[in-house]
Amino acid sequence: MKHFKLKTGLAAAFVASTALVGQPASAQDSDTLVIARTLAVNSLDPSRAFCDTCQFYLTAVYETLVTLAPDNQSLVPNLAESWEVNDDFTEFTFKLKDATFADGSPVEASDVAWTFNRLKNVQASPSFLMEGLVSAEAVDAKTIKFTVEAPNSEFLNKVSAPYTGIINAEAAMAAGATDTAEDNAESWFLSNSAGSGPFTLESFSPDAELRLAKNDAYWGEAPGFNEVVVTEIKDAVSQAQALETGQVDIAMQIDPDTANSIRSPEIVTEVIPSYNFTYVGFIPAVDEVLTKEVRQALALAIDYEGMIDFTVGGNGVKQAAPIPNGFPGTADLTPRSQDVEKAKQMLADAGVSDLKMVAGYPNDNAYGVDFNIMMQKVQQDFSNVGVELELKPLTWAVWRDELGSGEWPVTAIYYAPDYYGSGQYVAYFSMIEGYPWAGRAGRDKPELVVNPKEAELYAKALAASGEEADAVYAELGQEMMDDAIIIPLVSPNLVLAYRDDIEGVRYSACCNLPLSEITRK
Amino acid sequence: MADISAPVAAPARRSGGFRRTFRKLPVTAIIGAAILLFWIFTVLTVQFWPMAEPLDMVGRRLQPPSAEHWLGTDALGRDVFSRTMHGAVWSIPIAILVVACAVAIGSLLGAISGFFGGWTDGIIMRLVDVTVAFPPILLAMAVAAMLGPGLTNASIAMVIVWWPIYARLMRAQVLEVKEREHVEAAIAGGASPLRVLRVHVLPLCWTPTLINATMDFGQVVLLAASLSFIGLGAKPPSPEWGSMISEGATRFYDWWIAFGPGMAILTVVLATSFLGDGLRDLFDRRSQ
Numbered sequence: 001m002k003h004f005k006l007k008t009g010l011a012a013a014f015v016a017s018t019a020l021v022g023q024p025a026s027a028q029d030s031d032t033l034v035i036a037r038t039l040a041v042n043s044l045d046p047s048r049a050f051c052d053t054c055q056f057y058l059t060a061v062y063e064t065l066v067t068l069a070p071d072n073q074s075l076v077p078n079l080a081e082s083w084e085v086n087d088d089f090t091e092f093t094f095k096l097k098d099a100t101f102a103d104g105s106p107v108e109a110s111d112v113a114w115t116f117n118r119l120k121n122v123q124a125s126p127s128f129l130m131e132g133l134v135s136a137e138a139v140d141a142k143t144i145k146f147t148v149e150a151p152n153s154e155f156l157n158k159v160s161a162p163y164t165g166i167i168n169a170e171a172a173m174a175a176g177a178t179d180t181a182e183d184n185a186e187s188w189f190l191s192n193s194a195g196s197g198p199f200t201l202e203s204f205s206p207d208a209e210l211r212l213a214k215n216d217a218y219w220g221e222a223p224g225f226n227e228v229v230v231t232e233i234k235d236a237v238s239q240a241q242a243l244e245t246g247q248v249d250i251a252m253q254i255d256p257d258t259a260n261s262i263r264s265p266e267i268v269t270e271v272i273p274s275y276n277f278t279y280v281g282f283i284p285a286v287d288e289v290l291t292k293e294v295r296q297a298l299a300l301a302i303d304y305e306g307m308i309d310f311t312v313g314g315n316g317v318k319q320a321a322p323i324p325n326g327f328p329g330t331a332d333l334t335p336r337s338q339d340v341e342k343a344k345q346m347l348a349d350a351g352v353s354d355l356k357m358v359a360g361y362p363n364d365n366a367y368g369v370d371f372n373i374m375m376q377k378v379q380q381d382f383s384n385v386g387v388e389l390e391l392k393p394l395t396w397a398v399w400r401d402e403l404g405s406g407e408w409p410v411t412a413i414y415y416a417p418d419y420y421g422s423g424q425y426v427a428y429f430s431m432i433e434g435y436p437w438a439g440r441a442g443r444d445k446p447e448l449v450v451n452p453k454e455a456e457l458y459a460k461a462l463a464a465s466g467e468e469a470d471a472v473y474a475e476l477g478q479e480m481m482d483d484a485i486i487i488p489l490v491s492p493n494l495v496l497a498y499r500d501d502i503e504g505v506r507y508s509a510c511c512n513l514p515l516s517e518i519t520r521k
Numbered sequence: 522m523a524d525i526s527a528p529v530a531a532p533a534r535r536s537g538g539f540r541r542t543f544r545k546l547p548v549t550a551i552i553g554a555a556i557l558l559f560w561i562f563t564v565l566t567v568q569f570w571p572m573a574e575p576l577d578m579v580g581r582r583l584q585p586p587s588a589e590h591w592l593g594t595d596a597l598g599r600d601v602f603s604r605t606m607h608g609a610v611w612s613i614p615i616a617i618l619v620v621a622c623a624v625a626i627g628s629l630l631g632a633i634s635g636f637f638g639g640w641t642d643g644i645i646m647r648l649v650d651v652t653v654a655f656p657p658i659l660l661a662m663a664v665a666a667m668l669g670p671g672l673t674n675a676s677i678a679m680v681i682v683w684w685p686i687y688a689r690l691m692r693a694q695v696l697e698v699k700e701r702e703h704v705e706a707a708i709a710g711g712a713s714p715l716r717v718l719r720v721h722v723l724p725l726c727w728t729p730t731l732i733n734a735t736m737d738f739g740q741v742v743l744l745a746a747s748l749s750f751i752g753l754g755a756k757p758p759s760p761e762w763g764s765m766i767s768e769g770a771t772r773f774y775d776w777w778i779a780f781g782p783g784m785a786i787l788t789v790v791l792a793t794s795f796l797g798d799g800l801r802d803l804f805d806r807r808s809q
Contacts, residue, residue: 235770235771236771237771237772237773237774257583257772258772258774261774309582310582310596310597310598313582313583363752365771370596370768370771372757372768373596373597373768375757376597376757376758377597379757379758380576380578380597390756391756391757391758392670392756393670393752393756393757394670395752
């Protein structure tokens with residue numbers, strides 16, 4: 001009797017557990033696409049999300065007004081069918097297509113206005129995109145007009161960032177969302193979605209799995225899969241193994257070294273240049289010995305060629321300014337080269353000797369670059385010019401916490417674009433008072449780092465377009481190089497690794513991996 | 522008066538002399554002792570060995586083992602064999618220090634607890650209970666994370682994790698020995714409690730502690746490596762075994778990076794287990 005009970009108990013437990021877990025994801029199941037990566041999702045609310053996973057999730061579920069073409073430079077219609085810009089880049093008018101949200105209601109100008117106001121007002125990570133937005137008003141049901149306070153030739157590009165994906169205002173408001181600072185609907189977006197994209201959110205468990213289901217009512221061309229499962233697999237080697245065994249269809253974070261070790265003929269690997277880069281940042285507010293001359297000397301001490309070899313096995317390129325190669329204004333910038341003698345001379349001229357510093361950085365691996373390896377290389381290069389660097393690897397959370405208050409004058413981190421345009425880099429890395437990195441590097445002593453020329457140039461760049469703007473961005477890039485606060489180290493190549501029955505995998509500068517274009521042969 | 526109370530139950534085996542004791546050790550224990558001696562020899566002399574510096578980039582990165590680099594090179598082109606050998610300089614002394622501190626603190630508190638009893642005993646033993654209630658790695662992680670990464674802090678964390686074991690061991694021994702007649706005689710003879718503890722009780726209590734300390738030595742090396750593995754121990758670029766394995770773990774196909782330090786930890790842990798087993802066979806009457 002007891003034995004029997006035990007058995008039924010076990011069976012019940014088994015049934016219960018399968019019901020809870022659901023169907024285990026497996027690749028090669030023709031209508032499910034399985035992707036391996038680290039999720040590291042900060043939020044699934046379009047107005048608050050800011051992460052690499054968010055980029056392609058939001059692209060699949062919410063749609064932007066315009067998006068980037070596969071050339072990663074030109075803008076093509078998405079929810080908007082056409083747009084007009086006034087001569088001084090302060091007014092942008094979009095005409096909407098006849099699109100519908102997943103619940104069948106039409107995408108209207110009021111939804112667009114609500115979405116943009118919300119993005120601006122909740123003051124979360126991606127809100128900086130909407131800085132300078134004066135108003136977003138619905139002219140009629142299908143026409144939306146944006147006004148910005150100063151000329152901004154990059155506004156159109158910003159509208160292609162996945163964080164500007166249009167939210168179904170009625171559905172979100174029914175769930176308690178508002179387009180003001182009082183909004184607290186972030187948690188609702190963790191289990192629901194309200195977009196017009198080819199997929200909808202099915203379920204999300206942090207650090208484990210993100211499931212998307214096909215939007216059956218999609219107004220455009222239906223995607224190639226009924227379901228997309230993004231499953232958390234942490235390191236590159238495990239991702240490669242999952243790919244080789246057929247457990248997943250696409251592995252998103254394989255580094256070039258690991259890609260070289262994949263033997264299976266069923267795996268396609270493409271190594272392509274990326275717009276991502278890793279950099280060392282100096283924080284003179286912590287150690288005032290880091291004057292501009294000293295920073296420039298330290299920048300010359302780094303062996304950039306060797307850095308590329310050591311961090312990504314040669315699968316990367318140098319980058320001059322903190323603006324990725326290929327973005328406006330970067331064509332004429334010359335990356336730094338190592339010059340140990342000159343660096344020593346400059347340090348001697350600045351009267352610096354026996355310099356000892358601490359570098360605090362996340363103990364992380366981004367875009368195939370192991371930060372411990374990268375910083376050990378920096379440590380060695382600095383020691384060649386007589387500067388002692390103590391390394392302090394931190395967890396991501398601790399690093400993020402201490403950034404802006406930590407007692408380390410040197411740090412290192414990475415950056416990926418959110419849309420095509422150089423303005424976002426100026427807005428983040430330039431030494432313009434009040435901007436993020438100027439604040440981090442200068443803290444309460446902005447005079448240590450602020451470069452007034454950059455504010456002027458930035459305004460000029462935003463008022464211009466085309467080649468004229470490129471020329472100003474080139475000047476800005478040169479200024480940012482001379483500031484020597486941000487020292488780009490490597491722009492690592494990206495590995496697209498997927499099984500050979502998958503088609504349409506590409507890398508997008510705005511949206512990471514456009515899921516709707518992927519199909520199974 | 523004191524002469525009468527001199528310990529009468531000194532272990533008879535000691536009179537047999539070191540040579541006889543040594544001959545009684547099982548072969549495995551001798552092998553263990555030899556391996557440990559090798560590592561201690563390495564610690565003392567490694568900087569004079571004719572090989573690459575552990576922090577220098579001496580070859581191309583990620584080269585498999587060769588005649589030139591016996592265990593290949595790591596991601597920064599450093600010689601893995603050299604780094605493994607130099608790793609002993611970090612791991613072994615730390616393990617010795619941690620075990621010594623844990624034994625000192627634990628035994629002292631355990632002896633006081635067992636000998637004096639009463640509320641002292643209560644407080645110390647509850648403290649022990651609280652500490653051992655946590656899984657060791659978890660407690661060590663919490664302490665190391667609180668104090669900040671670094672080998673010094675990791676060592677402090679490990680002492681905090683380990684002392685209760687010795688406190689319990691010593692207390693149990695003291696409780697047993699305290700009841701013996703020679704102790705009663707000493708107390709009756711008017712010796713002060715501290716003298717009784719020092720002269721008549723403690724000398725008879727060391728055996729289990731010694732055996733346990735030998736066996737724990739390897740465990741401490743392992744825990745120190747674990748803390749470094751998760752980034753709470755040694756900081757880069759120090760060639761600590763745990764952090765080397767951590768570097769190797771992300772480069773699975775370049776197996777040699779983790780192989781050297783892995784084997785080093787394996788040999789130390791095995792050696793201390795062998796030696797500890799041998800010592801127990803020799804000293805512990807119950808296991809014979």
